Amino acid sequence: MKVLVIGCAKSGLWVSKLLNREGYEVTITDKKEIKEKEELEALGVKVYDNGHPEFLMNTEWDFVVKNPGIPYSNPFVHYFTEKNVPLYTEIEIAIRYAKHFSYGAITGTNGKTTTTTMLYEILKKKYLAFASGNIGTALSETVYHYGDKEAKISLEISALQLVGCPSFHPVASVIMNLTPDHLDFFDTLDDYYNAKCLVYRNQTEDDWFLKNLDDKEVMARCTNVPCKVVTFSLYQKADLMVDGEWVTLFGEKLFRKDDLKVVGMHNVQNAMVAAAMAYKMGVDQATIRETLQNFEAIEHRIEYVKTVKGVKYYNDSKGTNVDSTVMALRAFDQPVILLAGGHDKKTGFADLYNYTDKMKYLITFGETKEELSHLKKDSIIVENMKEALEKAYELAKEGDIVLLSPACSSYDQFKNFEERGRIFKDYVRQLKD
Numbered sequence: 001m002k003v004l005v006i007g008c009a010k011s012g013l014w015v016s017k018l019l020n021r022e023g024y025e026v027t028i029t030d031k032k033e034i035k036e037k038e039e040l041e042a043l044g045v046k047v048y049d050n051g052h053p054e055f056l057m058n059t060e061w062d063f064v065v066k067n068p069g070i071p072y073s074n075p076f077v078h079y080f081t082e083k084n085v086p087l088y089t090e091i092e093i094a095i096r097y098a099k100h101f102s103y104g105a106i107t108g109t110n111g112k113t114t115t116t117t118m119l120y121e122i123l124k125k126k127y128l129a130f131a132s133g134n135i136g137t138a139l140s141e142t143v144y145h146y147g148d149k150e151a152k153i154s155l156e157i158s159a160l161q162l163v164g165c166p167s168f169h170p171v172a173s174v175i176m177n178l179t180p181d182h183l184d185f186f187d188t189l190d191d192y193y194n195a196k197c198l199v200y201r202n203q204t205e206d207d208w209f210l211k212n213l214d215d216k217e218v219m220a221r222c223t224n225v226p227c228k229v230v231t232f233s234l235y236q237k238a239d240l241m242v243d244g245e246w247v248t249l250f251g252e253k254l255f256r257k258d259d260l261k262v263v264g265m266h267n268v269q270n271a272m273v274a275a276a277m278a279y280k281m282g283v284d285q286a287t288i289r290e291t292l293q294n295f296e297a298i299e300h301r302i303e304y305v306k307t308v309k310g311v312k313y314y315n316d317s318k319g320t321n322v323d324s325t326v327m328a329l330r331a332f333d334q335p336v337i338l339l340a341g342g343h344d345k346k347t348g349f350a351d352l353y354n355y356t357d358k359m360k361y362l363i364t365f366g367e368t369k370e371e372l373s374h375l376k377k378d379s380i381i382v383e384n385m386k387e388a389l390e391k392a393y394e395l396a397k398e399g400d401i402v403l404l405s406p407a408c409s410s411y412d413q414f415k416n417f418e419e420r421g422r423i424f425k426d427y428v429r430q431l432k433d
Helices: 009-021 037-043 054-058 075-082 090-097 112-123 139-146 189-200 216-221 265-280 285-293 322-330 350-358 369-373 385-395 417-429
Strands: 002-006 025-029 046-048 063-066 101-107 129-133 151-156 172-175 208-212 228-233 240-243 246-249 252-256 303-308 311-315 336-340 359-364 401-404
Touching: 002 009, 002 075, 009 025, 009 037, 009 063, 009 090, 009 139, 037 046, 054 075, 063 075, 063 090, 090 139, 101 112, 101 189, 101 265, 112 129, 112 151, 112 265, 112 285, 129 139, 139 151, 172 189, 172 265, 189 216, 208 216, 208 265, 228 265, 240 265, 246 265, 252 265, 252 285, 265 285, 265 322, 303 417, 311 417, 322 336, 322 350, 336 385, 350 359, 359 369, 359 385, 385 401, 385 417
Parallel strands: 002 025, 002 063, 025 046, 101 151, 101 172, 129 151, 172 208, 208 228, 228 240, 311 401, 336 359, 336 401
Antiparallel strands: 240 246, 246 252, 303 311
16 A cells, blocks of 8 residues: 655654554655655655655555644645545554554643643553653654553644544543634634544543533533543532642542642643543552652743843743743743744734733744734844843843743744754853853
């Protein structure tokens, strides 16, 4: 059988290796250079980089696997849609070769990576477990190495991935929240929200879907769920709730919220979801409690970097949309010096107007610097993140907080948010105390 993989990156690389090992005739193409070209060709994979040769459109393919970040409107991808060639993302392929994996699936606009990491940390205390998906390790890579094992998978799965995996079936799933995002990919906000709701489409009555009572969009859209619905809330009665100092599930104590080391009520919510999913996947309450008590902040999410001249610097490079930046601002008791800007995802920044009182200064940079600057009359506009940090260093007084939380993706000036965050931390560490 012949398969075309469009887009290399991590998912394309590993799904190509997996399919090749399973006996498929694999061709991979990318508009950029594929650094692993020699490695793939040595395995027998045909590689076409620096563009998509036209003859690939005139070849008969059994199916096509596309990088989730490539829109279906892309002319090369759209051609195969028009020809009714099955189009998948790599998660759909990976699950076929891991018969003994069970999945806790985390999607939503914000909180996915922290919750996924928390769930993984709990699961691995009792089982062979992995964190895969949008968190940075392609599921096909995990399957390539461990697909013959019995394992528990904490899977961060995006709307972009869900659209292309019609067979995915988690034992526990959640949509953390729904706020505008990825309108550079989806035609409408409805399309984006509906894609998120695909996470539970194959679940059955023995499975759990965790439903966020505090999110109006989740409440409005998640109405025909085929499995057991477990409600959760930070502020009202629910199956999973904050009851005084405790987080409880069906009335049983899971953990004390004040024992968490990570800051902010959004992290209480992340922890309660991870705890409930771990419980569903077989972990006892004592292990859940102990793991969460020792959990530290993940890299690039309100991550403390350094104190310089009495000023604390935080890296929230994973704040790639407005709602994520709002959560970061709310995590601090005092107004911060906010560094924001990046690639325009076409969602607008109106929701940040309500939080300008949480900004002592706003310094904007990158592709969206002009638009973001309208949030605050005394905004400071610079070209790039390094200049933004230098300006913050100049303005900051002892006791201040400098926060990188861009409210935008990184693709205007960086490869990804991880690179942006690492470079920011390097810059901070070079500041003179």
